[in-house]
Amino acid sequence: MQTDAPAITITGTAQKEAWQRRVMPPIELVAPGVNSVPVVFPDNPMRYTLSYVLVDGNECVVVDPGFDSEEGHRQLLSALADLGVGPGEITGIVATHFHTDHLGMAARLARGSGAWVALGRQERRHISAFEDAHEESALDQSRMLGWGVPHGRVAEAAMTPEGLLHMRQLADPDRRLGDGDSLSVAGRTWRIMETPGHTPGHICLWDDNGELVLSGDHILPRISPNVSLEIRGDTDPLRQNIASLRRIAGNDHYEVCPAHEYRFRGVGHRARVLEEHIAERSREVLHVLGKGAPTVHEVARRLTWSRGWESLGQLQFRLALSETAAHIRYLVTSGAHAGVPGLVLAD
Numbered sequence: 387m388q389t390d391a392p393a394i395t396i397t398g399t400a401q402k403e404a405w406q407r408r409v410m411p412p413i414e415l416v417a418p419g420v421n422s423v424p425v426v427f428p429d430n431p432m433r434y435t436l437s438y439v440l441v442d443g444n445e446c447v448v449v450d451p452g453f454d455s456e457e458g459h460r461q462l463l464s465a466l467a468d469l470g471v472g473p474g475e476i477t478g479i480v481a482t483h484f485h486t487d488h489l490g491m492a493a494r495l496a497r498g499s500g501a502w503v504a505l506g507r508q509e510r511r512h513i514s515a516f517e518d519a520h521e522e523s524a525l526d527q528s529r530m531l532g533w534g535v536p537h538g539r540v541a542e543a544a545m546t547p548e549g550l551l552h553m554r555q556l557a558d559p560d561r562r563l564g565d566g567d568s569l570s571v572a573g574r575t576w577r578i579m580e581t582p583g584h585t586p587g588h589i590c591l592w593d594d595n596g597e598l599v600l601s602g603d604h605i606l607p608r609i610s611p612n613v614s615l616e617i618r619g620d621t622d623p624l625r626q627n628i629a630s631l632r633r634i635a636g637n638d639h640y641e642v643c644p645a646h647e648y649r650f651r652g653v654g655h656r657a658r659v660l661e662e663h664i665a666e667r668s669r670e671v672l673h674v675l676g677k678g679a680p681t682v683h684e685v686a687r688r689l690t691w692s693r694g695w696e697s698l699g700q701l702q703f704r705l706a707l708s709e710t711a712a713h714i715r716y717l718v719t720s721g722a723h724a725g726v727p728g729l730v731l732a733d
């Protein structure tokens with residue numbers, strides 16, 4: 387692909403080395419008052435969430451506290467103790483998005499400290515919007531059937547009542563943050579930028595000094611963040627994601643502090659690479675659709691998957707389907723294809 391920006395430069399070199407050695411990266415002082423703390427993400431290939439602890443004399447704000455596990459909780463509290471912050475002294479918690487490896491531990495930390503919890507203004511808490519988990523799960527199962535998932539695999543693809551109830555335990559936000567909002571902590575003013583795509587209300591935090599951006603999962607140095615049509619269908623998450631990638635380009639002097647993997651510089655280059663991946667995948671999806679694949683499941687089955695379609699089970703199976711659905715939706719709203727049954731815009 388063509389790009390006018392230089393390739394990315396890894397700045398989190400100790401983090402990258404740890405990634406390659408498959409060990410937890412160190413706790414690091416990224417800039418005065420800005421600490422990077424890895425929090426374990428058990429049984430997940432991402433291995434950990436990079437939580438950012440912003441501290442000054444009066445405040446301690448934790449951005450993306452990570453997945454709620456006993457070990458992760460211990461890791462975070464011990465890092466806070468080293469910074470001279472007791473568990474009751476956390477003043478605020480920001481999650482870049484609602485996923486459990488970001489917002490997960492917020493509820494527990496807030497209970498122990500009375501800290502406020504903030505989420506993006508557009509983050510629809512659709513996961514807690516349902517009245518009845520069994521009814522919601524049944525709805526999702528019929529949706530999976532509509533996507534052409536074979537009967538024998540519907541239970542594997544659909545959200546279970548237990549899974550939905552688990553999601554409901556996530557903290558509800560006391561504050562909402564969006565474009566135009568800012569947070570002052572650690573001697574910096576952090577401007578909020580809405581970057582929907584990975585989730586409908588994903589946000590990034592830009593430091594007004596022009597040094598750092600806390601980018602959540604919007605942009606990562608190595609992998610393409612998943613963009614899915616979620617349980618209560620987003621209209622066109624891939625289109626939103628492309629717009630969000632374009633929004634953050636042009637800020638190459640910032641050091642990107644992502645929530646996984648390692649820090650780097652060259653956000654513009656990375657955004658263009660990610661956009662090109664999306665375009666490439668879209669071309670593949672359109673090609674498969676053109677051969678007459680009749681359902682979301684059938685399209686997904688005929689796409690290339692890095693570890694092979696047969697290896698995708700449980701959550702990975704669901705994500706493959708919802709990623710494919712997001713691509714089909716994008717092709718429909720682009721006018722490139724009429725789509726497939728079971729994936730209509732009113733979904």
Ligand SMILES: [Zn+2]
Nearest residue numbers: 485487603645
């Ligand atoms: Zn994540």
